[in-house]
Amino acid sequence: MSGQKRIAIIGGGVAGLSAGIYAQLHGFHTAIYEKNDVPGGACTGWTSDGLPVEGSLRFLAGTAEDTPLYHCWDEVGALRDTLFVNPDSFYTVEDSGETIEFCQDIDRFCSHAEKISPEDGTLLHRFRDTVLKVQGYVLPAEKPADLLGPLESRHANAVNGEAARMLARLHNVSASYFAEQFHHPALRCAFRNIMPPGSTLAQLVLCYAQFIDGSLAVPVGGSQKIIRQMVDFYLANDGELQLNAPVKEIIAANSAARGIILENGERILTHWVIAACDPEYTCRVLLQDRYSMEKKLQMRFSAPEKYRTCSVVRLFFSAPVDSVPLARTLSFPTDVIPAAGEGIGRLRVVQYGDDPLFVHNGRTELTADVPMPGRRAFQYWDKLFAHREAYEAEIDRLEGAVQLALEKRFPEMKGSLQYLGCHTPVTYAQRLNSYHGSCTAFLPTSHAPRSAMLTGRLPGLEKLLLTGQWLGEIAGMHTALIQGKFTVERICHDERLLW
Ligand SMILES: Cc1cc2nc3c(=O)[nH]c(=O)nc-3n(C[C@H](O)[C@H](O)[C@H](O)COP(=O)(O)OP(=O)(O)OC[C@H]3O[C@@H](n4cnc5c(N)ncnc54)[C@H](O)[C@@H]3O)c2cc1C
Incomplete structure (x- = not known):
């Protein structure tokens, strides 16, 4: 480690892990500080009573071999020995x-x-x-x-x-x-x-x-396997991963980042800091509003009509595998379901039964999404959360209405659906510090200027780079992966190191 330049990476999501791996491979010594007790960030999965549950991934981009994106997944060890499911339908809609x-x-x-x-x-x-x-x-x-x-x-x-x-x-x-x-x-x-x-x-x-x-498919094993493989590869390359290690502040002096301070007070001095967490949170909280993002990124945050944020209330169920819809993703009409003070008349469900690793004792995961667009929906859930009972009651109400809708559309599920839990915009805000509880980054609309090039640099502050899904043209795990890589390329460029 002597002579190696040190980098502190804030956040152990896909972008933080990607940056960590590429930096280790290019001769830096890195440590990733992740606030939660598991790595992965938005890309998450867990096991409930033996049944693997996917928390996010529906499709992964970059699954076709011999493409630059597949090559990146390979370089970070994420898809080693991974098979892919290619569902027959990308999306199935029932109507009229x-x-x-x-x-x-x-x-x-x-x-x-x-x-x-x-x-x-x-x-x-x-x-x-x-x-x-x-x-x-x-x-x-x-x-x-x-x-x-x-x-x-x-x-x-x-x-x-x-x-x-x-x-x-x-x-x-x-x-x-x-x-x-x-x-x-x-x-x-x-x-x-x-x-x-x-x-x-x-x-x-x-x-x-x-x-x-074939460049958009479902990796068998889902998010949990991807993150496990990336973590193993990072650690095998001498990276250091600290879990339950929330960062409180980025140390900045003489126009350069000098390190970080953890929530527990520990000060860590480094040559570079990579903020692989939400950029708005980074500037507002970790830099206490002393530095601003580059103009083009700021513009995205200040033009919600051009760059939308969206989130979801995702309800997780388990169901007998022979009762779930054939389509992996199905949208169907429902009776009105009250959601965020309004009503919706359609549900999107995703079933995981075509991935053998997601079938346990004849059951599989079924998620139902209630879309929650932007800031107003976040404020609704955030306000409810202040009165925990009201928040829990709203989730119960939603879960009851969604379960009824599922049983009406799939009568064979009656009596056999098991509710596993729920994520709301508050979950994403609290767990990931994500802007407005968004579950993914900006969605550029047709009014947004095309592909403004972002660098993750902060005017007036050197040795700090933002990275992650928010810097890409469109969100997703592949964007987080690429941005993590690009960030290390920028550091190598500044340090005059060969890439
Ligand atoms: C419900 C849902 C469905 C999705 N579906 C898909 C899909 O089908 N396909 C796809 O490609 N993508 C999907 N995504 C999006 C994808 O998961 C994200 O784009 C990607 O994982 C973002 O990675 P990231 O590293 O940029 O950010 P994040 O995953 O948000 O990582 C940021 C990390 O920083 C940590 N952090 C924050 N603050 C601090 C702090 N102060 N100190 C230390 N750590 C901190 C967070 O805990 C987190 O781990 C989905 C996301 C969700 C939520």
């Missing part, structure tokens, strides 16, 4: 007596949808052609744009050619606007619901294209 499946075979999707609504044929074929053209799109994962030389930039822009130009055009169209162009209510409903509210058509087309080309 019809079932719309966004299936692996896009021709099957198209011909089925056209049979339901012949007058939507032209639009469906245009959608199909667009998705096929975007297949094979390569997510940039090798070098951050701010470190690319002019030739490298030109090369990077050329890699995706027509697909990139197509996505740039679709970025200006919202998925919900596109949905409204369909004549048939079931198709309108399907295209409106497949992505979170506010998504662009570009996000929808890219996700479906990735699903078809």
Whole structure:
């Protein structure tokens, strides 16, 4: 360790682990300080009475071999010996007596949808052609744009050619606007619901294209296995992981970060600090508002109409494996379910029965999501939480209504559903210190400027870099992974070390 530069990493989520691994591999000595008693952050899973429970992951991007993103997952040891499940359908929607499946075979999707609504044929074929053209799109994962030389930039822009130009055009169209162009209510409903509210058509087309080309799939073993493998790899490379170690403050002096202070008062002096936790929390709490984020990141926080945050109330159940829906993800209409002071008439459920590691004693996990968009929903849950009984009562009410809805849609589940627990926006805010209790980072809408390049640097403060899902164009575990890597590339650049 003598002579090695030391880096303190705040947060042991995917981004913190990724940064830790890449930094260890490039000759630094790192320690990750994680506030919770388990690593993983938002990417989490646990076991309940022998049944593995997935807390977040539905699909992982970067699962197609021979792509730069897969290569990154491989470099951090996350997908060693991992098999993938490729569900038949990316998303299945029931509405108006019809079932719309966004299936692996896009021709099957198209011909089925056209049979339901012949007058939507032209639009469906245009959608199909667009998705096929975007297949094979390569997510940039090798070098951050701010470190690319002019030739490298030109090369990077050329890699995706027509697909990139197509996505740039679709970025200006919202998925919900596109949905409204369909004549048939079931198709309108399907295209409106497949992505979170506010998504662009570009996000929808890219996700479906990735699903078809195999670069979006389900890793067997889910979040728990990915994190376990990353942690093992980090420790095997002499990284240091401290759990139950909340950071209270970042030490800053003479325009540079000098280390961190833990909640227990311990001061740790380092050459660099990487904040792999929420950037708003980092600036407001850990830096006590003395430094601001770079302008382009600040702008995202101050323009909620362009950059949406969203969260979810996720209810976890176990159910007999032969009673769960065939589709991995299914959205279906329900009687009105009261949620955050409003009512919703549709549920999204995810079942895990097609992953053999998620089946125990003939049962599997079934999650039901009640979407909670943005700040207002967070304030609703946060206010309730101040009166713990009211908070618990609201969860009980929601759980009862969701269970009834499930039993109505799947009568074979009656009497055999078992409630395992619930996450609300307050859970994400308290557990992860995440902005407005968001479960993922910003969702850029069609009004947001395209791909503002973020660096994670703070004007006026050196030796500190922000990293994590909030710096990417779109949230997700793959973004956290890439941003962790990019952060270490920036440090190597500043330290004049070869990458
Ligand atoms: C319900 C849900 C479903 C999701 N579904 C998917 C999906 O299907 N596919 C996908 O790719 N992504 C999905 N995601 C998103 C994905 O999990 C995240 O984008 C990713 O895990 C974020 O990683 P991160 O490291 O950037 O941030 P985080 O995971 O938030 O990590 C930040 C870490 O910092 C720690 N921390 C915070 N403050 C401190 C402090 N003061 N001191 C020490 N530690 C601190 C936190 O405890 C946390 O561990 C989902 C997320 C949720 C919640």
